[in-house]
Amino acid sequence: MTTQAKAAICRGHDHPFTIENVELDDLRPDELLVRIVATGICHTDLAVRDEQLPVPLPVVLGHEGAGIVERVGSAVTRAKPGDKVIMSFNSCGTCPSCEIKAPTYCYNFFPYNWSGTRPDGSPVMFQSGEKMNAHFFGQSSFATHSIAHELNVVRVPDDAADLPLERLAPLGCGLMTGAGAVLRSMEVRAGLPLVVVGAGTVGIAAIMAGKIAGANPIIAVDMHDSRLDLARELGATHAFNARDDAMGKIKALCPLGVAYAFDTTGISSVIEGLFEILSSKGKLGLVGASAPDAMLEFNESSLMGGGKTIMGILGGDSDVNDFIVELIRYHQDGRFPFDRLISYFEFDQINEAIAASESGEVVKPVLRVNAA
Numbered sequence: 178m179t180t181q182a183k184a185a186i187c188r189g190h191d192h193p194f195t196i197e198n199v200e201l202d203d204l205r206p207d208e209l210l211v212r213i214v215a216t217g218i219c220h221t222d223l224a225v226r227d228e229q230l231p232v233p234l235p236v237v238l239g240h241e242g243a244g245i246v247e248r249v250g251s252a253v254t255r256a257k258p259g260d261k262v263i264m265s266f267n268s269c270g271t272c273p274s275c276e277i278k279a280p281t282y283c284y285n286f287f288p289y290n291w292s293g294t295r296p297d298g299s300p301v302m303f304q305s306g307e308k309m310n311a312h313f314f315g316q317s318s319f320a321t322h323s324i325a326h327e328l329n330v331v332r333v334p335d336d337a338a339d340l341p342l343e344r345l346a347p348l349g350c351g352l353m354t355g356a357g358a359v360l361r362s363m364e365v366r367a368g369l370p371l372v373v374v375g376a377g378t379v380g381i382a383a384i385m386a387g388k389i390a391g392a393n394p395i396i397a398v399d400m401h402d403s404r405l406d407l408a409r410e411l412g413a414t415h416a417f418n419a420r421d422d423a424m425g426k427i428k429a430l431c432p433l434g435v436a437y438a439f440d441t442t443g444i445s446s447v448i449e450g451l452f453e454i455l456s457s458k459g460k461l462g463l464v465g466a467s468a469p470d471a472m473l474e475f476n477e478s479s480l481m482g483g484g485k486t487i488m489g490i491l492g493g494d495s496d497v498n499d500f501i502v503e504l505i506r507y508h509q510d511g512r513f514p515f516d517r518l519i520s521y522f523e524f525d526q527i528n529e530a531i532a533a534s535e536s537g538e539v540v541k542p543v544l545r546v547n548a549a
């Protein structure tokens with residue numbers, strides 16, 4: 178049975194998103210139809226709009242959706258109609274990365290997330306009978322309804338059912354990325370220094386996770402004082418403005434170097450500066466997107482002699498289901514108060530929400546799509 182829906186269509190940087198009627202395909206056995214309650218907006222959506230990523234346009238974006246399951250295919254076991262679910266990225270489940278529970282590095286990431294269709298090339302969405310690019314991250318949640326998959330939905334545990342779905346939506350990308358970078362990728366140890374550059378959603382999630390891990394000191398660096406204030410409230414013990422000799426201040430505070438540095442900016446000079454201040458056995462985690470031809474320079478003796486690690490991180494090495502539930506538990510315990518980052522907008526204010534995110538006024542915009 179096909180489904181009539183409304184979706185925000187992205188036609189590129191010079192066009193506003195427009196909400197239009199679309200139709201969703203019949204469900205395959207491993208698919209679920211989700212009525213979207215809310216969806217976060219992430220920088221990756223805007224990178225696609227700006228044609229910095231190889232996703233075909235026009236397209237329906239959105240990859241931080243949360244909603245209620247309306248129907249499930251015959252092989253779905255993870256959720257049933259009526260269940261509340263959070264959606265995340267999709268993966269094949271069988272490649273060498275998926276086998277070791279590292280699905281963010283799925284060998285088949287592109288066809289499962291960015292091709293605009295199902296991995297077999299079939300469309301999930303149509304407009305006036307014509308194929309529409311969608312199925313972004315296996316969801317395309319800038320819509321009233323979404324076709325999702327067994328492997329990219331997380332059922333909200335029953336004891337968390339009182340938490341509003343509109344709050345839980347951003348767990349599926351930005352929050353799990355920052356928290357996972359600290360707790361899973363870098364495996365931050367208690368009592369050691371952590372520096373986080375960039376106090377957006379990913380950076381502040383990393384700071385909150387640093388506090389959970391017991392890192393000390395926890396140093397936030399950003400160019401906006403309002404974000405530094407928020408970082409301080411949510412776990413940073415120190416917060417330095419990048420315009421004001423932040424590196425010098427970090428060196429003075431941590432004369433033995435920093436054990437963990439996490440860059441969310443993707444700026445080569447920032448990354449190279451962070452490498453310089455790593456301690457022995459220090460880890461430098463990189464999550465920021467750089468220009469496709471960006472190169473890094475670092476000293477080999479220092480890397481080798483100090484036993485240092487530079488690691489690229491995707492999605493915080495999240496194994497979607499378990500880690501999102503773990504983050505919900507921290508939130509319930511008051512240790513991961515990510516609601517402080519969110520500003521809500523109605524679905525038809527999508528362009529205003531994007532503008533507020535791009536101006537830096539809002540950290541994490543969330544669109545309210547349907548009533549819960």
Ligand code: CXF
Pocket residue numbers: 219220221222266281350354491492
């Ligand atoms: C993604 C990258 C790949 C794994 C999940 C998260 N980032 C999205 O913005």
Ligand code: ZN
Pocket residue numbers: 219220221222240350351
């Ligand atoms: Zn994202």
